[in-house]
Amino acid sequence: MYYNNIPIYDYIIIAIVGLIVGNWTAWLNLRLPEEKKAFSKEYFSEVKKGIPGMYLFMIITAAAYVFLFYHYGISKESISENIDLIKFMILIPMLILTFIIDLRNRIIPNRLTLSIFEAGILITFLYGITNVNMAKDMVLGMFAGVGMFLLITLIGWGIFGREAMGWGDIKFMGAIGLFYGVTSIVEITLLSFVIASVFSIAIVMYRQLILKKKDDYVAFGPFLSVSAFACIFVKQGMILDTFLYICKYLSDLIMILIK
Secondary structure, eight states, X not given: OEETTEEHHHHHHHHHHHHHHHHHHHHHHHHGGGTOOSSOTHHHXXXXXXXXXXXXXXXXXXXXXXXXXXXXXXXXXXXXXXXXXXXXXXXXXXXXXXXXXXXXXXXXXXXXXXXXXXXXXXXHHHHHXXXXXXXXXXXHHHHHHHHHHHHHHHHHHHHHSSOSSOHHHHHHHHHHHHHHOHHHHHHHHHHHHHHHHHHHHHHHHIIIIISOOOOOOOOSHHHHHHHHHHHHHSOTTHHHHXXXXXXXXXXXXXXXXXX
């Protein structure tokens, strides 16, 4: 039995892989914020006791893997044709960790960012074997991610006298740039600011009106993670084209109103 020209048993296998990776991701969610070793005998005892949120991590990762498998398919003829599938299977658990840890602890652990960077370097090398231009685009994506957010941070310092972006966000964008390339990293940036502009207002209002807390800090890592996750499944250039179309529409509308 096949679905999208892929045997059903392949989906079952990838779902099982997702459950295993999700279990490990739940473990890392406990270890990374405390800068503890990722590989430890304690893992087995913690699994027996029950890692907080373990089943949720497992279900989310397995579902993401199945959807990823459906979207990209798999080639059994050459591993080079499956680089996109492989790189995002590596990246998805890291995006989940970035989302949860930054949301809860307001920090993206350096070990996590470094792991993303190391995996990105390996992926870029694999691209370079078959497609040098693709590898160049990945490297440029890294510089574009760092450059854009560093510029935003400097502007924030100049105007408001404080960081507009955390250094963790800057390093994170540089690391994932190696997975996406220039165009997609620009799209991730645009999408993250759109999402943040909506949810940040709601979060700050909830804190001030309901919780009675004067806390206007909102971690940006979760928005970057969601945007990066979305760009895995959206055709490259679509978000940028949509943004430019909206800008043109608003510009034309303003000109009409002025006249």
